[in-house]
Amino acid sequence: MVYILDLFYVLILALLAPFLLRRRAKTGRYRRLLLPKLLGTTVKSSSQKPYALFHGVSVGEVHLLEPIIRSFLQHHSGWGFYLSTSTDAGYDEACRIFGIENVCAAPFDFTWAVKRTLFSMKPKLIVLAESDLWPNFLTIANQVKIPVVVVNGRISPRSAKRYQLFKSILYRLLLRKVTHFCMQSEHYTQLMAGLGVCSNRLTITGSVKYDRSSVVISPDTLGRMRQELGIHTNQVVFVAGSTHAPEEEICLQVFQNLLAKFNQLRLILVPRSPERFVEVEHLIRGAGFECQLRTQQFQKSEVYNKPVILINRMGELGTVWALADVAFVGGSLCTTRGGQSMIEPAGLGIPLVFGPHTWNFRDAVNGLLHHNGAVVVHDQAELAFQLEKMLTDRTTAAAMGANAKNYAHSQLGATHRTVEVLTQIVEESQ
Secondary structure, X not given: OHHHXXXXXXXXXXXXXXXXXXXXXXXXXXXXXXXXXXXXXXXXXXXXXXXXXXXXXXXXXXXXXXXXXXXXXXXXXXXXXXXXXXXXXXXXXHHXXXXXXXXXXXXXXXXXXXXXXXXXXXXXXXXXXXXXOOHHHHHHHHHOOOOEEEEEEOOOHHHHHHHHHOHHHHHHXXXXXXXXXXXXXXXXXXXXXXXXXXXXXXXXXXXXXXHHOOOOOOHHHHHHHHHHHOOOOOOEEEEEEEEOOOHHHHHHHHHHHHHOOOOOEEEEEEEOOHHHHHHHHHHHHHXXXXXXXXXXXXXXXXXXXOOEEEOOOOOOHHHHHHHOOEEEEOOOOOOOOOOOOOHHHHHOOOOEEEOOOOHHHHHHHHHHHHOOOEEEOOOHHHHHHHHHHHHHOHHHHHHHHHHHHHHHHHOOOHHHHHHHHHHHHHHHHO
16 A cells, blocks of 8 residues: 555656746745755764654644743653654754754655665654544554554544545544553544544643743843834834734735724734745735844834834744734634644733634633633734724723633643643553
8 A cells, every 4th residue: 555655656746846846946945955855854863772763744833832842751751762853844843843954854755765764763652733634654654563653633624524524534644553642632532533543542631832822032132122113112012923814914904904993002912834934025015114134134213114024033932922013813804724823822911803714723722712811803903903902002901811820720730630641551561
């Protein structure tokens, strides 16, 4: 079967090659780390200590895995780890957090690439963030008896419908080869059980993203960021984070209208994808605003005159959220994304607004709305109305932020519960 899949992958790559080459020329993607992905990653280590291989697709999954990795190593001090990622942005962020010696490119799901990676690393445990399952990878891990655990597991409604159509194939190729699933909620656990996974391989651990929301950002860090961005203490900050097209354009139009009433307002845009940094810069200038880029150095007199700030480098959204007086969480006004995480700004006590398309964060949204910790808007007009309302009535907005923070902090503990499961799996496999 694995060799049939290899042939299938080759055919798919051949068919997609013209599209991928065009996208590579346009965005710069698919250029870096191509050989390790195609051929597999080799690791040169003389250490005899056991290793765990953690895998996260991109930046969001790297951040999700960070507290799990640190907690796991505290409980297993004699272990080492590797962290694999699939995207350039994820790789760069992983290197920034953990150092290049612990980070590698995830192999494509060809048998030769997977075998070379796993045989070189010889991990005693594989931990996959959320839902990135590949048949050859799981088959080979099973063959060499490496336990595989999915952490922070979830299934989107769209995926659940597709999975039901191919339930038996999905279970045979993927799900039965996973040792254990640590799921975010009872809802996701029931969906997984409906696909054939036995209850003894399912544990509800909660979402690790809530644990990240409890991280305290020091006043010195915030003060330094405010100074570097040129934000006065008397200025009001509107952050639009993890945005996708056309959300930046919508936020710019709303911001332009709000400036007539709130002349001390600043807008910080943080696009979700680094490939769109230049595009968003052009949108800002096209809307008639001077644009301050995070990567540029300005004299203070220049910085203070620029109403819109574009964060055009990765890894800073967590601190930027903490600067916000009001915030919009992206991926929620476009119909195809399913929302980006609102948990981190909620944990910081920021008054939140997001769109209706948030199925990736179903439980978090329901909890925040139930506790009056956020507002849903359906279009540009509603976004403008709710932001103006929050900026006018700061007491009510602060109460909403406090509600969001209390709810987020009530959900803590997923990291601890996840590491307990990982420890149990390790002990059973020895």
